[in-house]
Amino acid sequence: MLIDEFLPKWDARERHSIKVNAPIDEVCRAMRQMDLRRARLTNFLLKLRGISAPADFSIADLLKMRFVILAEEPDKEIVLGLTGKFWQPDGNLIRVERDDFIHFDKPGYAKAAWNFSLFETADGAIRLNTETRIFCTDAASRIYFRLYWFFIGAFSGLIRREILLVIKQTAESNYRRQPGGF
Numbered sequence: 734m735l736i737d738e739f740l741p742k743w744d745a746r747e748r749h750s751i752k753v754n755a756p757i758d759e760v761c762r763a764m765r766q767m768d769l770r771r772a773r774l775t776n777f778l779l780k781l782r783g784i785s786a787p788a789d790f791s792i793a794d795l796l797k798m799r800f801v802i803l804a805e806e807p808d809k810e811i812v813l814g815l816t817g818k819f820w821q822p823d824g825n826l827i828r829v830e831r832d833d834f835i836h837f838d839k840p841g842y843a844k845a846a847w848n849f850s851l852f853e854t855a856d857g858a859i860r861l862n863t864e865t866r867i868f869c870t871d872a873a874s875r876i877y878f879r880l881y882w883f884f885i886g887a888f889s890g891l892i893r894r895e896i897l898l899v900i901k902q903t904a905e906s907n908y909r910r911q912p913g914g915f
Contacts, residue, residue, distance in 0.1 A: 735804040735812045736864060739834055740846040743866035744875055745882050747890050751897040753859045755908035757808050757851055760859045763904035764811075764849050765792050771902075772895045799826040803834055803846060810850040818874070819843055819867070820881035840871040843878050861900060863893050 753760050768791075795813060796802070803812040814834045817826035818841060829837050829844070837844060845867045852860045867882075869875040882889075 734848070734850060734864075735806060735810050736846050736848040736850075736866065739803050739812060739814060740844065740866040740868050742868060744843075744869050744878060745867040745886070746864065747886070747893065748862065748864045749890065749893045749897055750860060750862045751894075751901050752854065753861050753901045753904050755859065755904040757853065757859050759908045760851055760861055760900065760904045761808055763900045763907065764861070766903075767791050767896065767900060768903065772892075772899050775892045775895045799828045800847075801828065801831055801834070803831050808851060810848055812846055812848040815845045815847070816842055818877070819845070820877040838870050841874050843867050843869045843874055859904075861897060863897060865889070865893065 755763075792802075792811070792813070799817070800813045800815050803814040805811045814829065814831070815826065816829040816834070816837060817824045827842075834844065845865060847865045848863065850862045850864075852862070854860050867878065869878050
């Protein structure tokens with residue numbers, strides 16, 4: 734997995750998966766153009782956090798919020814990176830480019846790698862997975878992050894699962910509308 738190249742070690746990790754009954758290209762399109770206006774819980778939780786989410790919340794919108802694309806293998810995996818002090822109210826996000834992400838070790842920060850990976854199943858469906866890994870650069874940031882994660886971790890999981898569901902619904906709906914779709 735490409736995510737292993739960027740965060741082989743982590744302080745926190747969460748993984749989620751969903752089965753999508755649509756072709757891989759349709760799933761990839763839905764993933765890149767995530768439209769989270771339908772993700773009511775996600776929007777509510779982001780507003781509580783003080784994050785004003787863009788209307789459609791696509792990969793392009795995430796890049797405007799200081800995420801970077803760390804790696805991509807078309808139709809297989811995309812890895813996004815984000816660096817900051819996630820436990821602070823504003824997240825103190827900084828843009829760390831792909832080439833600097835692996836070696837970034839400034840004390841007081843955490844790095845997050847978030848991927849989406851796709852696998853075809855035996856029945857022709859697509860297994861869409863997402864994994865988030867967080868690595869803290871020093872002991873102090875690890876303490877702050879663990880306290881933050883104690884309170885926010887479950888909500889992060891809810892957001893990831895809802896994102897997968899929105900991608901699934903979009904891909905399957907778009908596929909059904911095509912000639913020859915199920």
